[in-house]
Amino acid sequence: MTDELLGRHKAVLPDWLALYYADPLEITHGEGRHVWDAAGEKYLDFFGGILTTMTAHALPEVTKAVSEQAGRIVHSSTLYLNRPMVELAERIAQMSGIPDARVFFTTSGTEANDTALMLATTYRRSNQIMAMRNSYHGRSFSAVGITGNKGWSPTSLSPLQTLYVHGGVRTRGPYADLSDADFITACVADLEDLLGHGRPPAALIAEPIQGVGGFTSPPDGLYAAFREVLQRHGVLWIADEVQTGWGRTGDNFWGWQAHGQNGPPDILTFAKGIGNGMSIGGVVARSEVMNCLDSNSISTFGGTQITMAAGLANLNYLVEHDLQGNARRVGGLLIERLRAITAQIPAVKEVRGRGLMIGIELVKPGTDEANPEAASAVLEAARREGLLIGKGGGHNTSALRIAPPLSLTVAEAEEGADALERALRSIQ
Numbered sequence: 461m462t463d464e465l466l467g468r469h470k471a472v473l474p475d476w477l478a479l480y481y482a483d484p485l486e487i488t489h490g491e492g493r494h495v496w497d498a499a500g501e502k503y504l505d506f507f508g509g510i511l512t513t514m515t516a517h518a519l520p521e522v523t524k525a526v527s528e529q530a531g532r533i534v535h536s537s538t539l540y541l542n543r544p545m546v547e548l549a550e551r552i553a554q555m556s557g558i559p560d561a562r563v564f565f566t567t568s569g570t571e572a573n574d575t576a577l578m579l580a581t582t583y584r585r586s587n588q589i590m591a592m593r594n595s596y597h598g599r600s601f602s603a604v605g606i607t608g609n610k611g612w613s614p615t616s617l618s619p620l621q622t623l624y625v626h627g628g629v630r631t632r633g634p635y636a637d638l639s640d641a642d643f644i645t646a647c648v649a650d651l652e653d654l655l656g657h658g659r660p661p662a663a664l665i666a667e668p669i670q671g672v673g674g675f676t677s678p679p680d681g682l683y684a685a686f687r688e689v690l691q692r693h694g695v696l697w698i699a700d701e702v703q704t705g706w707g708r709t710g711d712n713f714w715g716w717q718a719h720g721q722n723g724p725p726d727i728l729t730f731a732k733g734i735g736n737g738m739s740i741g742g743v744v745a746r747s748e749v750m751n752c753l754d755s756n757s758i759s760t761f762g763g764t765q766i767t768m769a770a771g772l773a774n775l776n777y778l779v780e781h782d783l784q785g786n787a788r789r790v791g792g793l794l795i796e797r798l799r800a801i802t803a804q805i806p807a808v809k810e811v812r813g814r815g816l817m818i819g820i821e822l823v824k825p826g827t828d829e830a831n832p833e834a835a836s837a838v839l840e841a842a843r844r845e846g847l848l849i850g851k852g853g854g855h856n857t858s859a860l861r862i863a864p865p866l867s868l869t870v871a872e873a874e875e876g877a878d879a880l881e882r883a884l885r886s887i888q
């Protein structure tokens with residue numbers, strides 16, 4: 461059945477869709493932290509949490525809110541007063557940490573970043589953007605133009621001029637061997653150098669922890685140090701929280717908070733799991749920045765009643781069940797366990813991350829060379845062990861990515877760690 465579907469998929473969809481697995485998987489349903497494929501095989505899902513499913517698959521509270529709203533009304537999100545949109549905007553504005561915040565809802569992370577770029581360039585009257593090397597910000601014309609990871613940037617014809625900054629990755633590269641403090645000093649010097657020539661750009665956009673880039677871990681405080689420099693030059697800071705938001709990093713509700721000494725970002729973007737499967741993206745900005753647009757700008761589907769109902773139910777569940785705390789506790793145990801398991805596996809260079817956002821960097825044994833073949837092999841082997849994980853990284857996708865739904869239990873964390881250990885050992 462899946463073979464037949466694969467043939468039809470290839471015949472009608474673009475070649476550049478990146479399907480996982482040599483024998484691609486058709487997922488047909490899910491519950492909690494588990495999903496099932498078309499053949500009835502069950503998998504523990506260590507990846508869907510960062511994609512669609514922030515809390516749990518088929519969460520009854522979200523299903524109920526969605527079906528009730530679908531049975532009531534779905535209409536233009538912005539032309540008429542929209543109670544669930546106002547309610548979710550109030551919650552997010554308050555949680556964002558941005559003073560005098562305004563919220564605009566979109567349908568994806570790409571569109572959220574696109575809006576952030578439109579706001580920053582309009583507000584600052586500049587088409588120059590600073591972005592991090594190895595970053596990923598989406599697939600629109602403007603988002604690919606600023607995406608540092610050129611494996612995900614299929615056109616170079618962007619209308620924006622982009623300058624790329626060091627600091628998002630420290631696994632390899634010129635500053636990899638420095639201490640945290642020296643790493644920050646070197647990256648700040650790089651930023652100062654870029655800002656030292658000509659008119660300052662509109663904004664720096666950065667993921668506090670790079671997602672597609674392999675769950676990299678810049679030292680805490682890096683973006684706070686950047687912030688001080690940016691403010692001196694009048695440059696805005698856009699935090700792309702599409703992967704790091706909603707408590708996933710455990711210690712903090714937003715990724716920027718690990719870098720918050722010099723205040724919140726000017727603009728924050730979010731998306732992915734907040735709707736637990738319903739498409740929600742959005743932008744939060746100080747009102748002065750949000751309101752710099754002087755003509756109408758609306759979205760038919762951004763913020764519809766049905767997606768907002770899902771977002772509210774999902775956010776309520778997250779807060780009531782303290783899933784941020786769960787990410788800290790269970791994620792902390794999982795990171796420790798994975799470090800212990802992989803200490804004797806020569807293909808593992810490091811286990812990094814925070815909360816339930818964990819990356820495992822694979823190398824060719826005895827070297828520091830990225831090992832994308834091993835990452836693909838472990839992905840396949842983990843599947844055979846009943847575990848779904850992701851992969852990512854810079855131009856070489858040599859990192860495994862672990863990001864389960866935030867309701868992961870300790871027993872499931874242990875089960876997944878055991879499965880991953882067997883998968884890692886099987887490819888040695």
Ligand code: PMP
Pocket residue numbers: 567568569570571573596597598599667671672700701702703731732741
């Ligand atoms: N920003 C980041 C950090 C992302 O990881 C992604 C998606 N991988 C996006 C933006 C784009 O989001 P979407 O796929 O919803 O357009």
